Amino acid sequence: MFTIALLPGDGIGPEIISEAEKILNAVEHIFNIKFQFVEGLVGGASIDAHGVPLTEEVLQLCKNSDAILFGAVGGPKWDHLPKEKRPEQAILKLRKDLNLYANLRPVVLFKALADASPIKQEFLGDDLDIMIVRELTGGLYFGKKGKEEGQNHVTAFDTMEYTDDQIRRVARLAFNIARNRKGHLTLVDKSNVLETSRLWRAIVSEMAADYPHVKLNYMYVDNCSMQLILNPAQFDVILTENTFGDILSDEASVLTGSIGMLPSASLGDEKPYLYEPIHGSAPDIAGTGKANPIACILSAAMMLEYSFGEKSASKAIINAVNKVLDEGYGTFDLRAGAKHVVSTSEIGDIIKKYIGID
Numbered sequence: 562m563f564t565i566a567l568l569p570g571d572g573i574g575p576e577i578i579s580e581a582e583k584i585l586n587a588v589e590h591i592f593n594i595k596f597q598f599v600e601g602l603v604g605g606a607s608i609d610a611h612g613v614p615l616t617e618e619v620l621q622l623c624k625n626s627d628a629i630l631f632g633a634v635g636g637p638k639w640d641h642l643p644k645e646k647r648p649e650q651a652i653l654k655l656r657k658d659l660n661l662y663a664n665l666r667p668v669v670l671f672k673a674l675a676d677a678s679p680i681k682q683e684f685l686g687d688d689l690d691i692m693i694v695r696e697l698t699g700g701l702y703f704g705k706k707g708k709e710e711g712q713n714h715v716t717a718f719d720t721m722e723y724t725d726d727q728i729r730r731v732a733r734l735a736f737n738i739a740r741n742r743k744g745h746l747t748l749v750d751k752s753n754v755l756e757t758s759r760l761w762r763a764i765v766s767e768m769a770a771d772y773p774h775v776k777l778n779y780m781y782v783d784n785c786s787m788q789l790i791l792n793p794a795q796f797d798v799i800l801t802e803n804t805f806g807d808i809l810s811d812e813a814s815v816l817t818g819s820i821g822m823l824p825s826a827s828l829g830d831e832k833p834y835l836y837e838p839i840h841g842s843a844p845d846i847a848g849t850g851k852a853n854p855i856a857c858i859l860s861a862a863m864m865l866e867y868s869f870g871e872k873s874a875s876k877a878i879i880n881a882v883n884k885v886l887d888e889g890y891g892t893f894d895l896r897a898g899a900k901h902v903v904s905t906s907e908i909g910d911i912i913k914k915y916i917g918i919d
């Protein structure tokens with residue numbers, strides 16, 4: 562039996578997590594796996610109940626689980642709070658405390674959604690499948706930051722810092738992933754300007770000798786943001802630091818038709834790993850039935866593969882999503898490519914029906 566910590570969070574978080582739970586329940590029956598679900602409040606929901614975005618109890622609940630499925634946190638209700646009290650601290654603290662340093666973000670275009678993407682088919686290619694490996698516990702989000710009030714000016718700063726070890730461990734994972742895919746790794750940085758990027762390049766190029774079957778190339782982040790639109794098919798695995806990875810993966814999500822399609826897995830040296838859609842809490846559509854739960858459902862599929870070694874069950878979820886999209890079903894965000902626009906829970910029900918059907 563695997564214990565899964567469900568952390569719905571705010572906005573559309575609870576809506577998408579309950580669809581993923583629905584799918585995992587179907588997997589239990591069909592694949593004879595047993596899950597125990599435990600639930601905790603995070604983000605704004607935790608602030609409202611306990612005054613903090615993540616309680617020690619919920620952190621402990623996560624540490625005692627085999628894997629964590631996270632919805633999303635944040636919303637205008639809590640935007641006025643000081644940085645350390647904001648809902649987003651919940652996910653940052655979880656990543657840091659659980660040492661989840663590598664965030665895997667697969668960017669896959671399901672064929673049925675080619676029309677939902679604003680990018681023309683000829684640019685998307687036939688088989689868009691990119692893996693973005695984003696470093697998750699270093700860089701700007703965790704470096705020294707502050708605000709200083711001078712006599713005439715206010716100065717704010719965030720520091721981008723990386724150690725060689727931080728780079729090496731995530732790079733090792735990216736090389737290994739590339740080796741098991743098409744064997745092509747692109748390091749994305751800004752080494753023409755940033756000292757941290759120069760360290761990334763030095764370390765990654767040194768490590769390349771240990772991976773003779775992986776072709777390594779380098780790209781500046783500004784060029785990469787353009788190349789992702791112009792010629793996404795050139796990429797196999799992209800390795801990049803925290804902030805660049807955050808921004809580039811939101812951009813890459815557009816290739817797939819919607820940000821509601823992109824799952825992620827956050828891995829470290831020890832379990833539990835954490836799984837979450839790459840999007841936020843989408844307060845603008847919360848409670849309307851417009852949220853696309855597929856990114857969250859595909860995050861659960863990644864959990865089955867990476868945390869539990871249940872590859873067939875994971876594949877069954879991906880296949881079910883594929884079939885449902887092929888039949889023309891989609892949520893509101895996919896309306897440009899869908900024949901039948903259905904609600905969050907309706908698409909969850911339809912995907913559930915297709916689990917295990919070949």
Ligand code: NAD
Pocket residue numbers: 573632633634635636637649652820821822837839840841842843844845846851852853854856894
């Ligand atoms: P967002 O990702 O929540 O939303 C951006 C746009 O995409 C919105 O128009 C939204 O409606 C749409 N969208 C997002 N997910 C969708 C889905 N599953 N289905 C359909 N449409 C979807 O980003 P934002 O608006 O910049 O941020 C909203 C809040 O989320 C903020 O408080 C932010 O800090 C927080 N946030 C949290 C996380 C996280 O919990 N990991 C990540 C990013 C942003």
